Amino acid sequence: MVISILKVEDIHSYYGDSHVIQGISLEVFKGEIICLLGRNGAGKTTTMKSIINLIHPRQGRIIFEGTDITFFPTYQIIRMGIGFVPEDRRIFPTLTVLENLEIVQPLNQKKGKKWTIERIFREFPILKSLSNRKGGKLSGGEQQILAIARALLGNPKLLLLDEPCEGLAPIIVEQLTDLILSLKGEVTILLSEQNAKFAISVSDRGYVIEKGRIAFYGDIKELKENNEIKERYLAV
Numbered sequence: 001m002v003i004s005i006l007k008v009e010d011i012h013s014y015y016g017d018s019h020v021i022q023g024i025s026l027e028v029f030k031g032e033i034i035c036l037l038g039r040n041g042a043g044k045t046t047t048m049k050s051i052i053n054l055i056h057p058r059q060g061r062i063i064f065e066g067t068d069i070t071f072f073p074t075y076q077i078i079r080m081g082i083g084f085v086p087e088d089r090r091i092f093p094t095l096t097v098l099e100n101l102e103i104v105q106p107l108n109q110k111k112g113k114k115w116t117i118e119r120i121f122r123e124f125p126i127l128k129s130l131s132n133r134k135g136g137k138l139s140g141g142e143q144q145i146l147a148i149a150r151a152l153l154g155n156p157k158l159l160l161l162d163e164p165c166e167g168l169a170p171i172i173v174e175q176l177t178d179l180i181l182s183l184k185g186e187v188t189i190l191l192s193e194q195n196a197k198f199a200i201s202v203s204d205r206g207y208v209i210e211k212g213r214i215a216f217y218g219d220i221k222e223l224k225e226n227n228e229i230k231e232r233y234l235a236v
């Protein structure tokens with residue numbers, strides 16, 4: 001059965017008078033990996049931030065698991081089960097990898113949670129080997145893996161990844177591809193990307209954003225084969 005986990009209905013978001021998101025609608029179903037593609041400045045980050053009310057949409061609705069969360073504060077939305085990994089990752093540079101993970105533990109005390117630090121270390125052994133290294137001494141790729149792991153410790157039902165490939169070397173992007181694919185079925189993912197090759201290789205469906213509007217949406221196969229869309233709206 002197909003279950004809707006997130007529904008974004010015709011949202012409009014602004015920075016001051018600047019009308020940046022001009023009526024975006026999208027839907028994510030349980031278990032899917034969905035990408036939001038678009039060039040620099042298209043409105044991907046603003047859409048992500050609008051979903052968790054870091055930027056309040058002036059019009060439209062956000063529905064999460066059937067509940068209208070449009071006016072809920074961000075902390076409550078996160079507690080309801082949406083994890084957010086921002087573009088700049090927000091790793092604490094003076095804390096070790098283990099300490100960066102332990103910070104989330106208090107939220108994670110309840111029994112029956114899927115993700116624990118033990119499981120993170122088992123599934124992402126690189127983090128175990130780096131557990132005593134300070135966050136500020138990690139490479140960009142290591143920081144991205146740590147940021148995703150930290151978000152998983154909140155045991156989210158939906159994970160929002162904002163431009164996870166930003167600034168990463170191609171070889172690291174390949175590792176990230178494997179990591180994201182390993183999460184399929186574990187957690188539903190909505191990711192934003194400029195790197196169309198990466199996004200297409202991990203996603204089930206995609207939305208292309210251009211100037212704050214959806215320019216295209218469809219199955220990943222359709223997107224992959226649509227050269228016009230790729231040339232017009234994506235940097236490929």
Ligand code: ATP
Pocket residue numbers: 015018020038039040041042043044045046047194
């Ligand atoms: P990027 O790859 O640059 O993150 P993006 O698709 O995520 O691109 P957004 O960051 O959502 O795009 O930006 C959408 C538009 O909003 C751009 O025109 C950008 O200049 C503008 N914008 C973003 N942040 C702000 C801000 N804090 N104040 C004013 N305008 C902003």
